[in-house]
Amino acid sequence: MLQVKNLYVNVGDKEVLHDINLQIDDGETHVLLGPNGSGKTTLLMTLMGYSNYTVTKGTITYNGEDVTNMHANERAKRGIGMLFQRPPTISGLKLGKMLTAISRTKQENIPEMAKSVHMDNFLERDINKGFSGGEIKRSEVLQLMIQNPDFVMLDEPESGVDLENISLIGTTIGTLLEKDKHRANRKKSGLVITHTGYILDYLDADKGHVMCDGQIRCHGNPREILKDIKQRGYKECLECRHT
């Protein structure tokens, strides 16, 4: 589904990602771990097509098509979606209006979908204005439900969310990623940034990657990597030069 080859990314004049290689196949969910400031969010924003993130070298291929130079909306139309960790507040723009704009002619039942993630009382509210951490994440999940992407990127979906809401968000994202289907029948793929690993209880992740200093340093079983990091921190990863 997604192939990233020898990717180098600048933010302004500074090179932030160096030689990133990543392959995510249909139906797979990968986890991206790494200390704060290591470049995880930068990678997701680059894959989404945000213009502040300049690809200086390398390619991003999605379903066989080179999307490296595509705008975010063209990528979204092809099925790439993202849950943002800190989405902007848009004064005056009501969540309900935005959902209608996203849904276009798909005729989704927006009030019902909103209700399923307890956001039915937020449809007339300005997007993210005064939302709590959990409300922001539920709003993001709701937008993704309507967008229904094939490749879902999740930037810390559990940060700022209480345990009850993690369960709701986790289950809903699990459905988005077809975790309710047998592994062989799953088509949707995901890439998840997490620090706590709570979200993995709902996502049944296939592979893990550790990012340090703008490089992916190692790959492996996500739960084992997470266990290692929880026990020993990122010190060894930072010192590790094995890629």
Next chain:
Amino acid sequence: MPSHLTTPDLSKVDQERLAQSGIDLSMNNRCGSFLQMDQDVVHAECSQEGIEVLSYAKAFEKYAWLKDYNWKMVSPDKDDVTKYVAAQKDPKGYVIIAHKGSSNIFPIQACLYLGKDQIQHVHNIIIAEEGAELHIISGCTSGEHVGKGGAHYGISEFYVKKNAKISFTMIHNWSENIEVYPRSASIVEENGVFLSNYVCMQPVKKVQMYPTATLKGANSVARFSSIVIATPGSLMDLGSRAILEGVGASAELITRAITKGGTIISRGHINGKTAGTRGHLECKGLILKDGVIYAIPEIEGSVVGTELSHEAAVGKLAKDEIEYLMSRGLDEDEATATIIRGFLDVKINGLPGALQKQIDASIDVAEKSGF
């Protein structure tokens, strides 16, 4: 059911321009109408019991006491505009009276149409007597062929009596040759509510106005909302003022201003003269193309116990907001229009649905042409 408004001399284009300024010729959602074309009053009627829509001349024939409401809120010597109107031997305009306890669900529409290159002058007096509720939409427009020299001078005096309410929604749909000088003032008595809304999404050469509400009565309320776009060559010098005199009086002055190359001067003044009064002034401006937005918010408090605040911000569209919507599949133009639409989306408390719809429709027209 009031009769249809007929405008036989108007082309289809100009009838469409009337509709865009909020005038419903079919009268489906209106309870009364006043139509003045240049200096001719062609229509004045109201089917709502207890509410009268009269031409200025007829009203003064009918009610001698109206002299007590004439030039009382606006001084005839205020400036050249008021002097010009006061000097007219045959004053035009309308008088709308909502008698004690009356109310209208469907608004009255007042249409001032300028078809020739001349000065159109009007003097309007609007009175909501005790306990009355009166909703008015004022659509002001000009013919598509009116050239340089077209101007509109309008005096409006509003009287909101005890426990009464007036909402006045003015939609301007002029053209790049027209100069417009409204001069209006209102007085609001105990528990009275005055809502004044102004929408101008279309080009105009110059608009200059500074409506003032004096909140005389205890717990009286005034809310001014302005939603404007200045196109290249337009000069919009807009302000609103609230003088808080009654105990518990409160005022809110809200402006959403966008320049696409024109100049907007957004003034505002709240004067808290009595303890227990509150006022808030808010101006948000977006510069889409190089133009000027000059916000001049003034708050003036002179006693302990008045609470006044203001908030003004002028900026550009935020790139991260546009890209956020693009990441959900909207192209750049759609994302931009969606954000601007949201920016202009001011919901006005206490305004009937039909009027809010009309404001939204004016913004829709601007949105369809890509703002």
